[in-house]
Amino acid sequence: MSTNQYADSSFWCFDTLFMPQQHPARDAQDTFFLLDPAHSDTKKIPRDYLNRVKDMHEHGGCGSTGWQYNWSVEESTANVMRTHTTATSARLLYSLAQEIQMTGAFRPRRFFSIDRVFRNETLDATHLAEFHQVEGLVADRGLTIGHLIGIMKTFYKQIGIEKLRFKPAYNPYTEPxxxxxxxxxxxxxxxxxxxxxxFRPEMLLPMGLPEDVSVIAWGLSLERPTMIRYGISNIRQLFGHRAMLGMG
Known part of the structure; x- marks a missing residue:
């Protein structure tokens, strides 16, 4: 996946992921907002897609009632330093949906990336304001959470981490x-x-993906598994001005 766009609009970073505009992750306490330019040009967002995202937020669909609020175009244009590379996944899946609509054909896809993300975090031994995310997704028919667990176990085993726990969680854009x-x-x-x-249907269907296509996805820390693998107790020794340059 192409991940070289560090700054992005709230539309791609949040709205396309079915994250309501009142969600606390969109506040200044968690997100770095750009001052100049503070807003992106709405002409750069496909109008029909924007309207489908708006409708899904306000009214729902595919069995969902949506978030039932007045969705703001102005809010969606606010520029931010991306808080996750899942914004890249959203752009990619939208492009994939357009390709399927043009060709009438779908084939399974797998994508991954590793790049920087930015969050307004309080710095401590396990948190940074700028860090790296390992992003990945698989798009296919018949996928389950079992496939996702299998991929995660295999991935971490390959880097020497086998003591894992999986905990049910809540995200606006994934279920389960x-x-x-x-x-x-x-x-x-x-x-x-x-x-x-x-990824939830409320995210995928406005893009135009077929209803029977499922997408399993993950956003993983790069620094924390490295801490586990090499017995490092402070994340700031890996990235930033306190980095241990002689480590190896």
Whole structure:
């Protein structure tokens, strides 16, 4: 996936993910907002797609009642430093939907990326304001949460982490949702290393994807599994001005 757009509109970062505009993750306490330019041009957003996203937020569909509020175009144009690379997944899936509509054919797809994200976090031993996210998704028919768990177990085993826990979670854009924890033997506690789930129909159908296509997806920390793998107790030793340059 192409992930070189660090700044993005709230439309792609939040609205396309069926995240309501009143969600606390969209507040300044969690997100870095741009001052100049503060807003993106709505002409850069496909009008028919924007209207479908608006309608899904306000009224729902596919058995959902939506969020039942007055969705604001102005709010959706607010520019932010992306809080997750899931915004890239949204753009990619929308492009995939357009391709399917043009060709009339669907084939299973798998994508991944590793890049920086930015959050207005309080810095501590396991939190940074700028860090890396391992993004991935699989689009196919007949996918289940079991497939997702299998992929996560295989991925972490390959990097030497086998003590894992999976915890049910809530995300506006995935259902079911699942947090992933790895055991840090140095800190003697379980730390969250990722979030994942199956993208909701309320996110996929406005894009134009077929109803029978499912998407499993994940957004994983890069730094925290590295802490577990190498016994590092402070994330700031990995990234930032306190990084241990001689580590190896």
């Amino acid at each position: 949702s699942m947090e992933i924890f790895g055991y840090h033997s140095g800190l003697k506690k379980w730390i969250e290393v990722g979030n994942s789930g199956m």
